[in-house]
Amino acid sequence: xPTRALITSGGGAKGAFTVGALSAxxxxxxxxxxxxxxxxxxALLSALSVLGKFSELRExxxxxxxxxxxxxxxIVSNILNERPFIYDxxxxxxxxxxxxxxxxxxxxxxSPTILCLTAISLQxxxxxxxxxxxxxxxxxxxxxxxxxxxxxxxxxxxxxxxxGFLKPVSIDTGSGIEQFVDGGNRDVIPSRVVTDLNPDEIxxxxxxxxxxxxxxxDYSHTSVLNVISRAISIFIQDVRENDLAVLEDYVRRTNRKxxxxxxxxxxxxxxxxxxNFNRTAMTVWMGMGRSEAASVVPNRPLRPx
Amino acid sequence: MSKQVVLLFLAICSYPGxxxxxxxxxxxxICRDSARQVVTSLGKTIDFLGVYPSGQPVDDERKKQFxxxxxxxxxxxxxxxxxxxxxxxxxxxxxxSRRDCLTSQFENLSPDQRKWVSYFITALxxxxxxxxxxxxxxxxxxxxxIGASSLFTSSERFASLSGLLLSYTFTPKGQNTGGYVRAMIxxxxxxxxxxxxxxxxPRFEFRIxxxxxxxxxxxxxxxxxxxxxxxxxxxGGLGIGAEISRFHLQLTENYLFNExxxxxxxxxGYSLAFNKQ
Numbered sequence: 001x002p003t004r005a006l007i008t009s010g011g012g013a014k015g016a017f018t019v020g021a022l023s024a025x026x027x028x029x030x031x032x033x034x035x036x037x038x039x040x041x042x043a044l045l046s047a048l049s050v051l052g053k054f055s056e057l058r059e060x061x062x063x064x065x066x067x068x069x070x071x072x073x074x075i076v077s078n079i080l081n082e083r084p085f086i087y088d089x090x091x092x093x094x095x096x097x098x099x100x101x102x103x104x105x106x107x108x109x110x111s112p113t114i115l116c117l118t119a120i121s122l123q124x125x126x127x128x129x130x131x132x133x134x135x136x137x138x139x140x141x142x143x144x145x146x147x148x149x150x151x152x153x154x155x156x157x158x159x160x161x162x163x164g165f166l167k168p169v170s171i172d173t174g175s176g177i178e179q180f181v182d183g184g185n186r187d188v189i190p191s192r193v194v195t196d197l198n199p200d201e202i203x204x205x206x207x208x209x210x211x212x213x214x215x216x217x218d219y220s221h222t223s224v225l226n227v228i229s230r231a232i233s234i235f236i237q238d239v240r241e242n243d244l245a246v247l248e249d250y251v252r253r254t255n256r257k258x259x260x261x262x263x264x265x266x267x268x269x270x271x272x273x274x275x276n277f278n279r280t281a282m283t284v285w286m287g288m289g290r291s292e293a294a295s296v297v298p299n300r301p302l303r304p305x
Numbered sequence: 306m307s308k309q310v311v312l313l314f315l316a317i318c319s320y321p322g323x324x325x326x327x328x329x330x331x332x333x334x335i336c337r338d339s340a341r342q343v344v345t346s347l348g349k350t351i352d353f354l355g356v357y358p359s360g361q362p363v364d365d366e367r368k369k370q371f372x373x374x375x376x377x378x379x380x381x382x383x384x385x386x387x388x389x390x391x392x393x394x395x396x397x398x399x400x401x402s403r404r405d406c407l408t409s410q411f412e413n414l415s416p417d418q419r420k421w422v423s424y425f426i427t428a429l430x431x432x433x434x435x436x437x438x439x440x441x442x443x444x445x446x447x448x449x450x451i452g453a454s455s456l457f458t459s460s461e462r463f464a465s466l467s468g469l470l471l472s473y474t475f476t477p478k479g480q481n482t483g484g485y486v487r488a489m490i491x492x493x494x495x496x497x498x499x500x501x502x503x504x505x506x507p508r509f510e511f512r513i514x515x516x517x518x519x520x521x522x523x524x525x526x527x528x529x530x531x532x533x534x535x536x537x538x539x540x541g542g543l544g545i546g547a548e549i550s551r552f553h554l555q556l557t558e559n560y561l562f563n564e565x566x567x568x569x570x571x572x573x574g575y576s577l578a579f580n581k582q
Contacts, residue, residue: 020408023408058401058405058408059401059405062401062404062405062408063401065432066432066433066434066435067434067435070434071434071435071437071482072434072435072436072437072521072522073437073521073522074437074438074521074522074523074524074550075517075521075522075523076523076524076549076550077550077551080550080551086520086521087434216366216367217367225518225520264416264420265357265359265420265423267423267427268427270368270427270431276431276432277432278427278430278431278432279397279398279404279432280393280394280397280398280426280430281423281426281427281430281431283393283397283404283407283408284411284422284423284426284427285423286408287344287407287408287409287410287411287419288411288419288423289408290408290409290411290412291411291412291414291416291419294412295416
């Protein structure tokens, strides 16, 4: 039986694009995966994707607003109180707890799908992949096995905690407590763990286009936030290109199939990290994800193919 | 038998966990047609823009310029887009199932139409965050102000007003932050012309504007209404204040009823909240 992998990238609210694409694939019979690797918003949605809960995912991504995910903070209070973040993630944690129940956790663990969530340790600076199955660590990443519901919840939150913006997550991986942040710092499209498992075909869901959108005409007289936002976009683009290079190399070496589903234009350039959970915009992005997936994979047969 | 089947069907449909899956808008031909109409109408209004150029201005400033130029040069077309976008937003706002159905209708648009729709929707609709200022609950404010009464007149005198106030901040229902009103009361000290008066010192603060950016808040501006009362002296005042984390700056103008004099004061304050800041 050929193995099928899914890679879901970061992008905050733009994850609605991936949810739309996954739904379109499911409607074409592609509704289960042997390996799922997710980062950031891609990690959040990958957990329910293991169980094929695409309808629930659509409901979540079409009903949340900024305040359902994050709480804006007074930055002066946070600096004075040594709280190293701009937004509090308590609402997001509540939402994860609400959807990852004991029953859902048991189903995920009982599923044959290998679920991997990427986060970065602030202490080592290295990639840690939290997986539901015991797979080998490599020189590129270390693997930490998810053995409890709490660890899954911590890993989901850690993978989506954009450093500086959101609260780092403390996790004891066995060698002491470390703080973890968004896997997108090194792996926006978490490809390595997937290619190391040699799947026959890979579906890559990216919420950003392959090319960097053009910048402003002049950055000499603009706000510091504008420059930081642009720098983040350039940084993310560099990480993305490295991740895609891993996939291109995999295709070259193995001649396996890789389907890339991504928007051709940046969905929300004004919010480089995707922290703009607007329901109307997310409805459009989900619609675009559906259409894009339908055009990339128009008439896929059911398994076995 | 058929009655039993209908009852079973109704029971399944009314089960809360199945409400989204079982009664979707797209399962209803009328609702689905409406969704398609809403999406295609939006697509038609932007059709005149043609091919979506690669590298279309996406930064806020140039996007605004592009939309402003459309607004000025093609007002009818701009208004049609705006109206269709509003219809898209309002029609979908009824329930999640409707929005879900809208997403499935995008395949009826051309790739260029989809890009233009995304371009305009992100320009016209954006979500902010709830203000982190004026957190709900009890707190204590210590403040002191100095100034003068009857400023620039022969009877000008130094005057100060201090207070130690118990406060309660009200927030909209279901919210812990983003309140607009704070009520306070406590003992106050008014000093003028070598005399010190112990007062009952009530005060109300109204948040009028947050300071900071979309990304982060540093504090807020507020309107202050306060009073001070005892048998020998009564004052009432208005002022403005800035609140940055726990630190407060304030400029108040108080009226001494017994002397018919105005007292202008500049003050500082520090507050402690009893719940998480």
